[in-house]
Amino acid sequence: MKSKFAAGLLGVLLTCSLVAAQERLRMSTTTSTENTGLLNVLLPPFEKECGCKVDVIAVGTGKALKLGEAGDVDVVLVHARSLEDKFVANGFGVNRRDVMYNDFVIIGPASDPAHVKGAKTAAEALKRIAAAQAVFISRGDESGTHVKEKEIWAAAGINPAGRWYRSIGQGMGEAIMMATEERAYTLSDRGTYNAFAGPKTDLVILFEGEKGLFNPYGVIAVNPKKFPHVRYDLAMKFVDFITGPAGQAIIGQYQVAGKPVFFLYKAR
Amino acid sequence: MGFIAESVRTALSLIFSADQDVLAAVRTSVGVASWSVLLAALFGIPIGLGVGVNQFPLKRVVIVVLNSLMAMPTVVLGLLVYGLVSRQGPLGGRGLLFTPNAMIIGQTLLAVPIVANYTLSAIKGADVRIVPTALTLGAGSLRSMMQLTREVRFGIMAAVIAGFGRVISEVGVAMMLGGNIRWYTRTMTTAIALETSKGEFAFGLALGIILMVVSFSINILLTFMQESYQP
């Protein structure tokens, strides 16, 4: 009796993680994209349409592209134009398409000790932070956000160093939480900030709107010539969906805390 | 304190509403951990037995190495297996990365040293008369070993429980090899990591509470089963 129970229990435990076999499309994307929650509304209609399941692996931009370079995923959705172009130029990706865009903002405590508000450019804003030695949280993970941040420091002619400049090597969410905790400044994409503003952070936007803070998203299928095993068919289905009317409608209408997160390119 | 109370409330509401995400994560955690421990026992118990019972040169060295492997950082093990199963790696052809199977491979490797060591301890603490008694009653080596295993079964069950505890609570291997894919490779622990990264601390703790309840329940079941087993 007891041994039957034991066998039964073992059977239950072992079958827990078994999944029905199904066509699976592997997509790597950034944590910030995932954190906006967009994929939770974008993917189900796509999965229904293609009769497949999408495995989303959310990591930093650098790693998302590296996964594509290794052939460990079938399609890549990131927001780091220069890196994306290199990715395609090196033959790892094909059919890059623009999907949507948003922008970066500099956030910080409402008390704004470094007087960022009123700066004319992003570079000037960062200069003021460096001058005040106000704590600044950097993602430090070669993500699109981090790459942009480095560009602005370079434009400001500053090499940030010192105890006030904290490079944490983590995602946007962690950066915002740490900045909230430390009453610090950081550069964030608007989408993630909107998702956090209110319940999780009381930091406010202190600088926005500059052309240089433009943050475009691109989708790229991994090159089937280089990696014959990738699901190129499913990848292209996804590319077509996300740039087609159905996907674009979902993206355009997506909001977090009553505010839009992504913006569409003008109608083609 | 309020944050903990909120977590408990959230945990209860997640359980009673049978939240799909939570259920999926629990099932993945339990399933992957169970397979890993099963495989780890298959390899670890004979290793512990073999080392414990036999005399051979370098026995002390082997024991020290086995001991040290228990402290293997999960991220390091995750990286090593990642290198093997990624498409670029030697075992890449099977598309293992970012599947539950890859997690099982990693967690099995994590648990084998634990199971082996606990088994080894159990053997060391076993009555020295067991094997000679079995032998003189006509048993061959295999049967004697099985009788020895039976006599130290509490120690071996402790080994299995320890292994289970280690793998169901770890996040490094699961995250690196599974990719935290929703409903597929997202475990309780990687879900907690995700929620914390989003700043959802109370939610993360709620998941943690659920994980501990599940883990304790399984341990209690295993302990209860072993105690009523009569050879």
Place this chain on the structure above:
Amino acid sequence: MKPPQYHLRGIRASYRANLALEVEELTIDSGRLHILAGPNGSGKSTLLNILAFLMKPSDGEVVFAGTQVDWQRKQLASLRKRVTLLHQHSFLFSGTVSANVAFGPRARGMTTKEDVRRAVNESLAMVGLDGFESRDARHLSGGEARRVALARALACKPEVLLLDEPLSHVDKESAQIIETLVLSLSGQGTTIVMSSHNEQFAQRTEGRVIRLLDGRVESMVEGNGKAPSRDLDGYSYAKL
């Protein structure tokens, strides 16, 4: 003429860096009762372990029923099926009495539940423990435990039964049962070697008494006081 059960020659055995046993020549006859007498530390247990093929002597040769023992795993496995040792402080496996007694038969390939049950009942009856089948082996009195261990050994139906101090530290009733059983078994052709402190028991029996002292065979006499006769297989014994 049957070959002797055992013939030992030039045996040396150590226990923890001390020479525990040194026997130049010893013969154990088939089907007879032999009693190993001598104080503690005289080497009785060591000798029994060698005869049980549980311990390999560092020197010397052992011939069992005409075959040289090469101490290789394969041969030992088959030899141990013919010789059973009842240890001085015998270890009962966890579980029921029945599980213990059934161990020998099962190790010899007996699988049918009925056959096993019959074998167990038979052996338990021999030691006067009918009805003890489902008892927990860990919850027995000293005497009962000893008798179960004996039943377990008997269930093996061995050619040679070795017993290390089977009568020590048991109650009178158990001792009586064991003694009677041992004597009747030797009468039925089983070779028996048992160690005993009990001088009177040694004298009472018709068995051969082998006296050990400091790891050596001191003397060998017939149980009822007779001195060794030369015509017993022509082997000479003892070294003083």
